[in-house]
Amino acid sequence: MRVALEAEEGKWVCIKKGEFADSPEERIDCARLLASIVESARRKLRQEKGIDPETIARICGAKYNRRQKKYVLKGRKKPEQVKEWLERVKGLDEPDESAVLLLEMLGYDTVPSQKTFEEYLKKMSLGTEGYCPREN
Amino acid sequence: MPVKFEAAGEKHETEDLVQGLGRVLEKAYPLIWKQLDGLIIRSELVREAAERLVPEPFDWKEDTEKAARAIAGISSPKITRMLEPRNDEEKEMMKALLTRIVLERIGMIK
Numbered sequence: 705m706r707v708a709l710e711a712e713e714g715k716w717v718c719i720k721k722g723e724f725a726d727s728p729e730e731r732i733d734c735a736r737l738l739a740s741i742v743e744s745a746r747r748k749l750r751q752e753k754g755i756d757p758e759t760i761a762r763i764c765g766a767k768y769n770r771r772q773k774k775y776v777l778k779g780r781k782k783p784e785q786v787k788e789w790l791e792r793v794k795g796l797d798e799p800d801e802s803a804v805l806l807l808e809m810l811g812y813d814t815v816p817s818q819k820t821f822e823e824y825l826k827k828m829s830l831g832t833e834g835y836c837p838r839e840n
Numbered sequence: 841m842p843v844k845f846e847a848a849g850e851k852h853e854t855e856d857l858v859q860g861l862g863r864v865l866e867k868a869y870p871l872i873w874k875q876l877d878g879l880i881i882r883s884e885l886v887r888e889a890a891e892r893l894v895p896e897p898f899d900w901k902e903d904t905e906k907a908a909r910a911i912a913g914i915s916s917p918k919i920t921r922m923l924e925p926r927n928d929e930e931k932e933m934m935k936a937l938l939t940r941i942v943l944e945r946i947g948m949i950k
Contacts, residue, residue: 749862
């Protein structure tokens with residue numbers, strides 16, 4: 705499968721390309737490239753739509769984590785709290801995208817982090833968990 | 841060319857940056873999981889869990905209480921037991937896919 709993104713706006717340029725065969729290891733590489741495309745597209749889209757992470761962070765009390773380079777709210781979240789925060793983002797200009805960003809701050813990512821991805825693949829390729837993608 | 845995107849034999853090109861990037865997300869998101877499907881995570885278990893959390897799709901903006909319960913349920917011990925992750929990384933991978941399906945079912949993402 706061929707995957708290619710070319711996007712440009714002012715000084716912002718994003719070019720990501722790859723061609724992959726239908727083998728387990730190439731499907732994983734393809735997923736990795738797609739995840740990177742999603743991350744770049746999402747970041748730029750939020751910027752273009754004027755979604756301010758600080759505004760969302762103030763709603764739920766998330767703090768900026770320098771190591772992770774994002775706002776994070778640790779600990780277990782009660783449904784009542786989540787409901788209250790959803791009610792507040794519902795009133796913003798871009799409710800769906802703002803709600804997705806809120807949930808990312810709460811630890812609900814829709815794409816695994818690059819670190820998790822790599823650690824998982826490493827663990828699985830060692831064959832210690834009963835599956836070895838590189839041998840299939 | 842603000843945005844040109846090609847994947848799985850489909851090509852999209854638009855001069856509208858916001859519309860183009862929106863389409864990239866719409867197309868690329870499901871493809872990530874399609875590439876991994878059956879390969880490294882047991883996605884059938886994740887789909888079952890998502891259907892338990894959100895039996896019928898609805899719009900989160902119409903019922904934030906129901907949406908909040910479904911979201912909080914993603915990391916509940918009951919759902920984690922149902923997913924049977926074999927290690928912490930697999931747990932995170934499955935949680936990400938589960939989050940995506942739940943958010944789709946409550947209309948937060950396309």
